[in-house]
Amino acid sequence: MKDRKQKVIKMAHQLFIEKGFQATSIQDILDYSGIAKGTFYNYFSSKNELLIALIKSLYQQIETERDELLIGKDPTDIEVFIKQLELQLEFNRTNNLYTLFEEVMILNDDELKQFIRKSHLRVLRWAYGRFLSIFGEEKKPYLLDCAITFFGILNHNYKYNFVAEKSPSTLYKVVRYSVNRLVKIVDEVAESGEQLLRPELLDSWAPEGSNHKKAFQQELHTIILALKKLLERNSEARKYAELLDFIYDELVDEKEPRHFLVESALTSLKQEIILSKTDEFKRLEALVVKTN
Amino acid sequence: MKDRKQKVIKMAHQLFIEKGFQATSIQDILDYSGIAKGTFYNYFSSKNELLIALIKSLYQQIETERDELLIGKDPTDIEVFIKQLELQLEFNRTNNLYTLFEEVMILNDDELKQFIRKSHLRVLRWAYGRFLSIFGEEKKPYLLDCAITFFGILNHNYKYNFVAEKSPSTLYKVVRYSVNRLVKIVDEVAESGEQLLRPELLDSWAPEGSNHKKAFQQELHTIILALKKLLERNSEARKYAELLDFIYDELVDEKEPRHFLVESALTSLKQEIILSKTDEFKRLEALVVKTN
DNA sequence: TCATAGTTATACTAGCAGTCTAATTAGAGC
DNA sequence: GCTCTAATTAGACTGCTAGTATAACTATGA
Numbered sequence A, B: 001m002k003d004r005k006q007k008v009i010k011m012a013h014q015l016f017i018e019k020g021f022q023a024t025s026i027q028d029i030l031d032y033s034g035i036a037k038g039t040f041y042n043y044f045s046s047k048n049e050l051l052i053a054l055i056k057s058l059y060q061q062i063e064t065e066r067d068e069l070l071i072g073k074d075p076t077d078i079e080v081f082i083k084q085l086e087l088q089l090e091f092n093r094t095n096n097l098y099t100l101f102e103e104v105m106i107l108n109d110d111e112l113k114q115f116i117r118k119s120h121l122r123v124l125r126w127a128y129g130r131f132l133s134i135f136g137e138e139k140k141p142y143l144l145d146c147a148i149t150f151f152g153i154l155n156h157n158y159k160y161n162f163v164a165e166k167s168p169s170t171l172y173k174v175v176r177y178s179v180n181r182l183v184k185i186v187d188e189v190a191e192s193g194e195q196l197l198r199p200e201l202l203d204s205w206a207p208e209g210s211n212h213k214k215a216f217q218q219e220l221h222t223i224i225l226a227l228k229k230l231l232e233r234n235s236e237a238r239k240y241a242e243l244l245d246f247i248y249d250e251l252v253d254e255k256e257p258r259h260f261l262v263e264s265a266l267t268s269l270k271q272e273i274i275l276s277k278t279d280e281f282k283r284l285e286a287l288v289v290k291t292n
Numbered sequence C: 001t002c003a004t005a006g007t008t009a010t011a012c013t014a015g016c017a018g019t020c021t022a023a024t025t026a027g028a029g030c
Numbered sequence D: 001g002c003t004c005t006a007a008t009t010a011g012a013c014t015g016c017t018a019g020t021a022t023a024a025c026t027a028t029g030a
Helices: A003-019 A026-031 A036-041 A047-068 A078-094 A097-106 A110-135 A137-164 A169-192 A200-205 A211-230 A239-251 A260-269 A279-291 B004-021 B026-033 B037-043 B047-068 B078-094 B098-107 B110-136 B139-164 B170-194 B201-207 B211-231 B235-252 B259-270 B279-290
Strands: none
Touching: A003 A026, A003 A036, A003 A047, A026 A036, A026 B047, A047 A078, A047 A097, A047 A110, A078 A097, A078 A110, A078 A169, A097 A110, A110 A200, A110 B201, A137 A169, A137 B139, A137 B201, A169 B170, A200 B139, A211 A239, A211 A279, A239 A260, A239 A279, A260 B026, A279 B259, B004 B037, B004 B047, B004 B110, B026 B037, B047 B098, B047 B110, B047 B279, B078 B098, B078 B110, B078 B170, B098 B110, B110 B201, B139 B170, B211 B235, B211 B279, B235 B259, B235 B279, B259 B279
16 A cells, blocks of 8 residues: 555646645545545645655656766767757656746745755756866866856747647757757856856755765765665565665755664664675664764 | 735735745734725735735736846846846745745746746746847747746755755856756757647747737837826927837837837937836836847 | 715635544554 | 664644524613
8 A cells, every 4th residue: 555645646646737736635635545535644744745756756857868868978978968958858847846946935834845945956056067077177267157148038938839829849949949059158258267156065055965965975875776786586675675764855855863773774784694794784783873 | 905815915015025925814814904894905905916916916027137237238148047037036036926826836826827837837938038139039949948947956955955055156056057947858858859839839838928919019009108208398398209209110010120210219219318217217218129 | 065986894605724533444463 | 774863744632713503681762
């Protein structure tokens, strides 16, 4: 019955696309996905929690797809960047993320707002990193401004062009137009030396703890993936996988991770000899120790 | 007791700035402005109506102030445009219009949405007109794109720069930065010939598209009527009335109004102190400037 | 003085998010 | 198949919201 929660998220997403977040009542979700109120509040502590869960899963999805486009390609090639943008815009459109995000920024819910702001900063940071590859280190001081400026151009033009005509080719034209402006602006701004924001600010904005945390998450994630792979043919694979997922969630999502639980999970995992001897497991232990 | 309605709007505005539109309940407004529920619903048919009334009054205010900045100035001077922008941004900030607008776009109220969209288009149309003056007729095909692009740059940078630091000088730096990008983009885009949207679309978007002119006529008409009323007991009423009628006929009926004649008539009218101090006269001046 | 229009307090409907409970059901281990 | 536990259920309940309705009250102007 684990996927029932996923099903509820999916159903709610459909309703949100159709009617918007605000206009969708919990009762609607209950009726549409055929569960009782109690079950809903067993899964999510509130409607906002459900939304966070939804957006998180969508974001993970799109970031993975977008980063996969870079594999084996030249990161300095701006055409790859364009492809990545198109993917993201298309994704936003089909999932109505655009509206959803705007909608959330209003709700007087600080946790939700914080979460969305974090998400926007992630995209901004991604673009900044890509610009570093594309335009080179020497343009660095101007690239945060350029990233902000670029998304301003892209989003605004996108909005008005879709008012004008909803043809699918519009998207590509707008992306191309915006990128053309971008490359000129990068040169122009580097030459005149105009700067609004130092790129170092990106780190200090970093929601909580700079790239440290991000790097930590990423390492944890890859290690756990590797360990899961090792377990594939193991009879108790599911149990161990759950333990691994628990460790990840507890350390990444919880503000105050319950270390005794993590330690306990680690001990349980150690029982499985296939795991405990591996380098990955040792790295996992080391990583866990660091959080203590 | 006419100003009680205005007082309610003002009180509500304060609450909206503090807590946001959504988070302010009607009960809050009632308590804060000390009226009964019945009175509220006597004034406004709903909370949304109140918001529309508020935004309308704010918009009229800012547009008048903004257009007054152009009186007696060179409309091709970009520095005047910058001053106008600064005024608008400052106004938006102190009145929290920025948040208010975003908030409204969500509410599943079509009338309200339509109204806000109309307001945005008004600003866009204003910028387009100003760009025509500043950059010249030969850049016309690109100026709608440029207006959209410009506001994208301005708004986005404004947003992030205020996250970074709330110092009041930030606003001016961001405006300057955005305008610098703009002038380069206009040239660049005119040279490469890239176009996304034909400026003629502005007219077709116009909520009151062809009514645009009608609205202008109507406003002019009411202003002139008001001024005539003021002159009723004046010894030279007839002379002034003729001047006013001339302005109306010249601006409304002539395809190519002779602006120097209109200006001259305006100067003559200004001699009459009873007129020149009134709000109506200022609105008349602003209106005349716009036709230039 | 009196009629009218505006204002008031208050009770009411209907819908919302979220809590709580008691009864039912499904699944895992034996 | 049996049992125990945990998930699930329907529905009552609280406290909030927007908006309606009404009967009593008050200011104003003829």
